[in-house]
Amino acid sequence: MKSTSVAAVVAAAALSLSACAAGEAAPAADETASAAAAGQFPVTIEHAFGETTIDRAPERVATWGWGSTEAAISVGVFPVAVAEQVWTVGEDNLLPWVEQAYEEAGEELPVVLDDASGGEEVPYEQFAEAAPDLILAPYSGVTQEQYDLLSEIAPVVAYTGDPWTTEWDETIEITSEALGLADQGDQVLADVDEYLAGIKAEHPEFEGKTVAAIVDAPSEGLVYVYNSSDARAGFLEKLGFTTAPAVDELDPTQGKDFFYTLSYEELDKLESDVVVAYTYTEEEAEKLPDSKQLRALPAVKAGMVAQVVGQVPVSSVSPPTALSYDWPEGVPALAEELGKILG
Structure with a gap:
């Protein structure tokens, strides 16, 4: 998602675990921890900047870019920090389906990371303050430099191809695999495929x-x-x-x-x-x-x-x-x- 100019808007306009979808209930709060604990680790994800190994189930996940927040929630993991979507819902607000999922699960709302430039600038201090143990950015525009700096805070999972070109289903696949919940991700995708x-x-x-x-x-x-x-x-x-x-x-x-x-x-x-x-x-x-x-x-x-x-x-x-x-x-x-x- 890019930001306020038309070009930036283009980037923006650049799933029963999927019961988190509109009008349905997200996983309950106590299911979040058990979902993560059920994952298989270590997990190694290959991406555009090399590979990232996640040794154990993350307890504090942060997301950056587009779609990974929802993908994580759909398999029962609620991020503690998420990227701002200024062009859609304004500063410090959450997308309605994201906010609904947190509220229905009784989860504390996440920190909203400043992203007025649509990913061109990364709020490293805010990431550090959120103290994540995993940063998910499979559908984003992070550069090598940004990846390197974020990696000093926590392991980072980036996109596999070019910036902002990750398919929506691949975002779910990468996210669920990184969380050790690939089977749950497969079920989410099956539900979406059935719907479509x-x-x-x-x-x-x-x-x-x-x-x-x-x-x-x-x-x-x-x-x-x-x-x-x-x-x-x-x-x-x-x-x-x-x-x-x-x-x-x-x-x-x-x-x-x-x-x-x-x-x-x-x-x-x-x-x-x-x-x-x-x-x-x-x-x-x-x-x-x-x-x-x-x-x-x-x-x-x-x-x-x-x-x-x-x-x-x-x-x-x-x-x-x-x-x-x-x-x-x-x-x-x-x-x-x-x-x-x-x-």
Whole structure:
């Protein structure tokens, strides 16, 4: 998740243990310790900066980036410190599905780590004060320098590929494995897969349709496009869609980043059956379908655009996490909207 500029918002807009999900109960407080104690250690996780070995069940976990907080909670481990999500819920606030999970489990709310720059700067002193014995950052943008400094505080688990490109399901896999709870993580993933498979079965019209996921930035005269390496694309493919070939063909980064930009003059090249647009206010959403500039997109011109509207709903699908995959205003609402335009 990046922060307050449109580019930063793009990063943001860059699961029965999954009963922690919206409307369901998280593991009880006394189950948290027993879940961790049941794990198998030592565990060694390979990642972009080498490998990290966790010798024993961690008692104080901190998370950084996106999705690992929810992944930890979904297997019964409640972090003591989590990254701030300023663009979504403001300073010092927790994402609603995260706060709900803590409250339902009777757990003390975590320290919210300052992250006004969307991961570009790391609050080392706050990490040190939280005294974690494990830092989870599998879906983040930590640099080698940041990793090295954080490792002086506690063992750090980073991403396996490039920054901000970890698939949403891999975030759950890495997190649960690092906590010695891989079997529980597998169950969470099975539950999420079952849920998404249910949506896919309800909407056979999604199968094989090509999709492009975008964020419009009219003040900059361009559109942000998520490429196929981004977790949002992977999620849409779980519903039956295929990332439009043009998405990657037009990518000047050649997959080295998880998104790129197109000027309005180039939008006619981005061909797809449907466009998923992430918009942050109702006003923006109302204007988008009739935007002269965006109607250069073939799918928008044909009326084949589905929107996720509002910072929290966008956050719930950007990409989905172990706790937000069934958030009513997120995936279910998007699937309904896509069903209307493709049905």
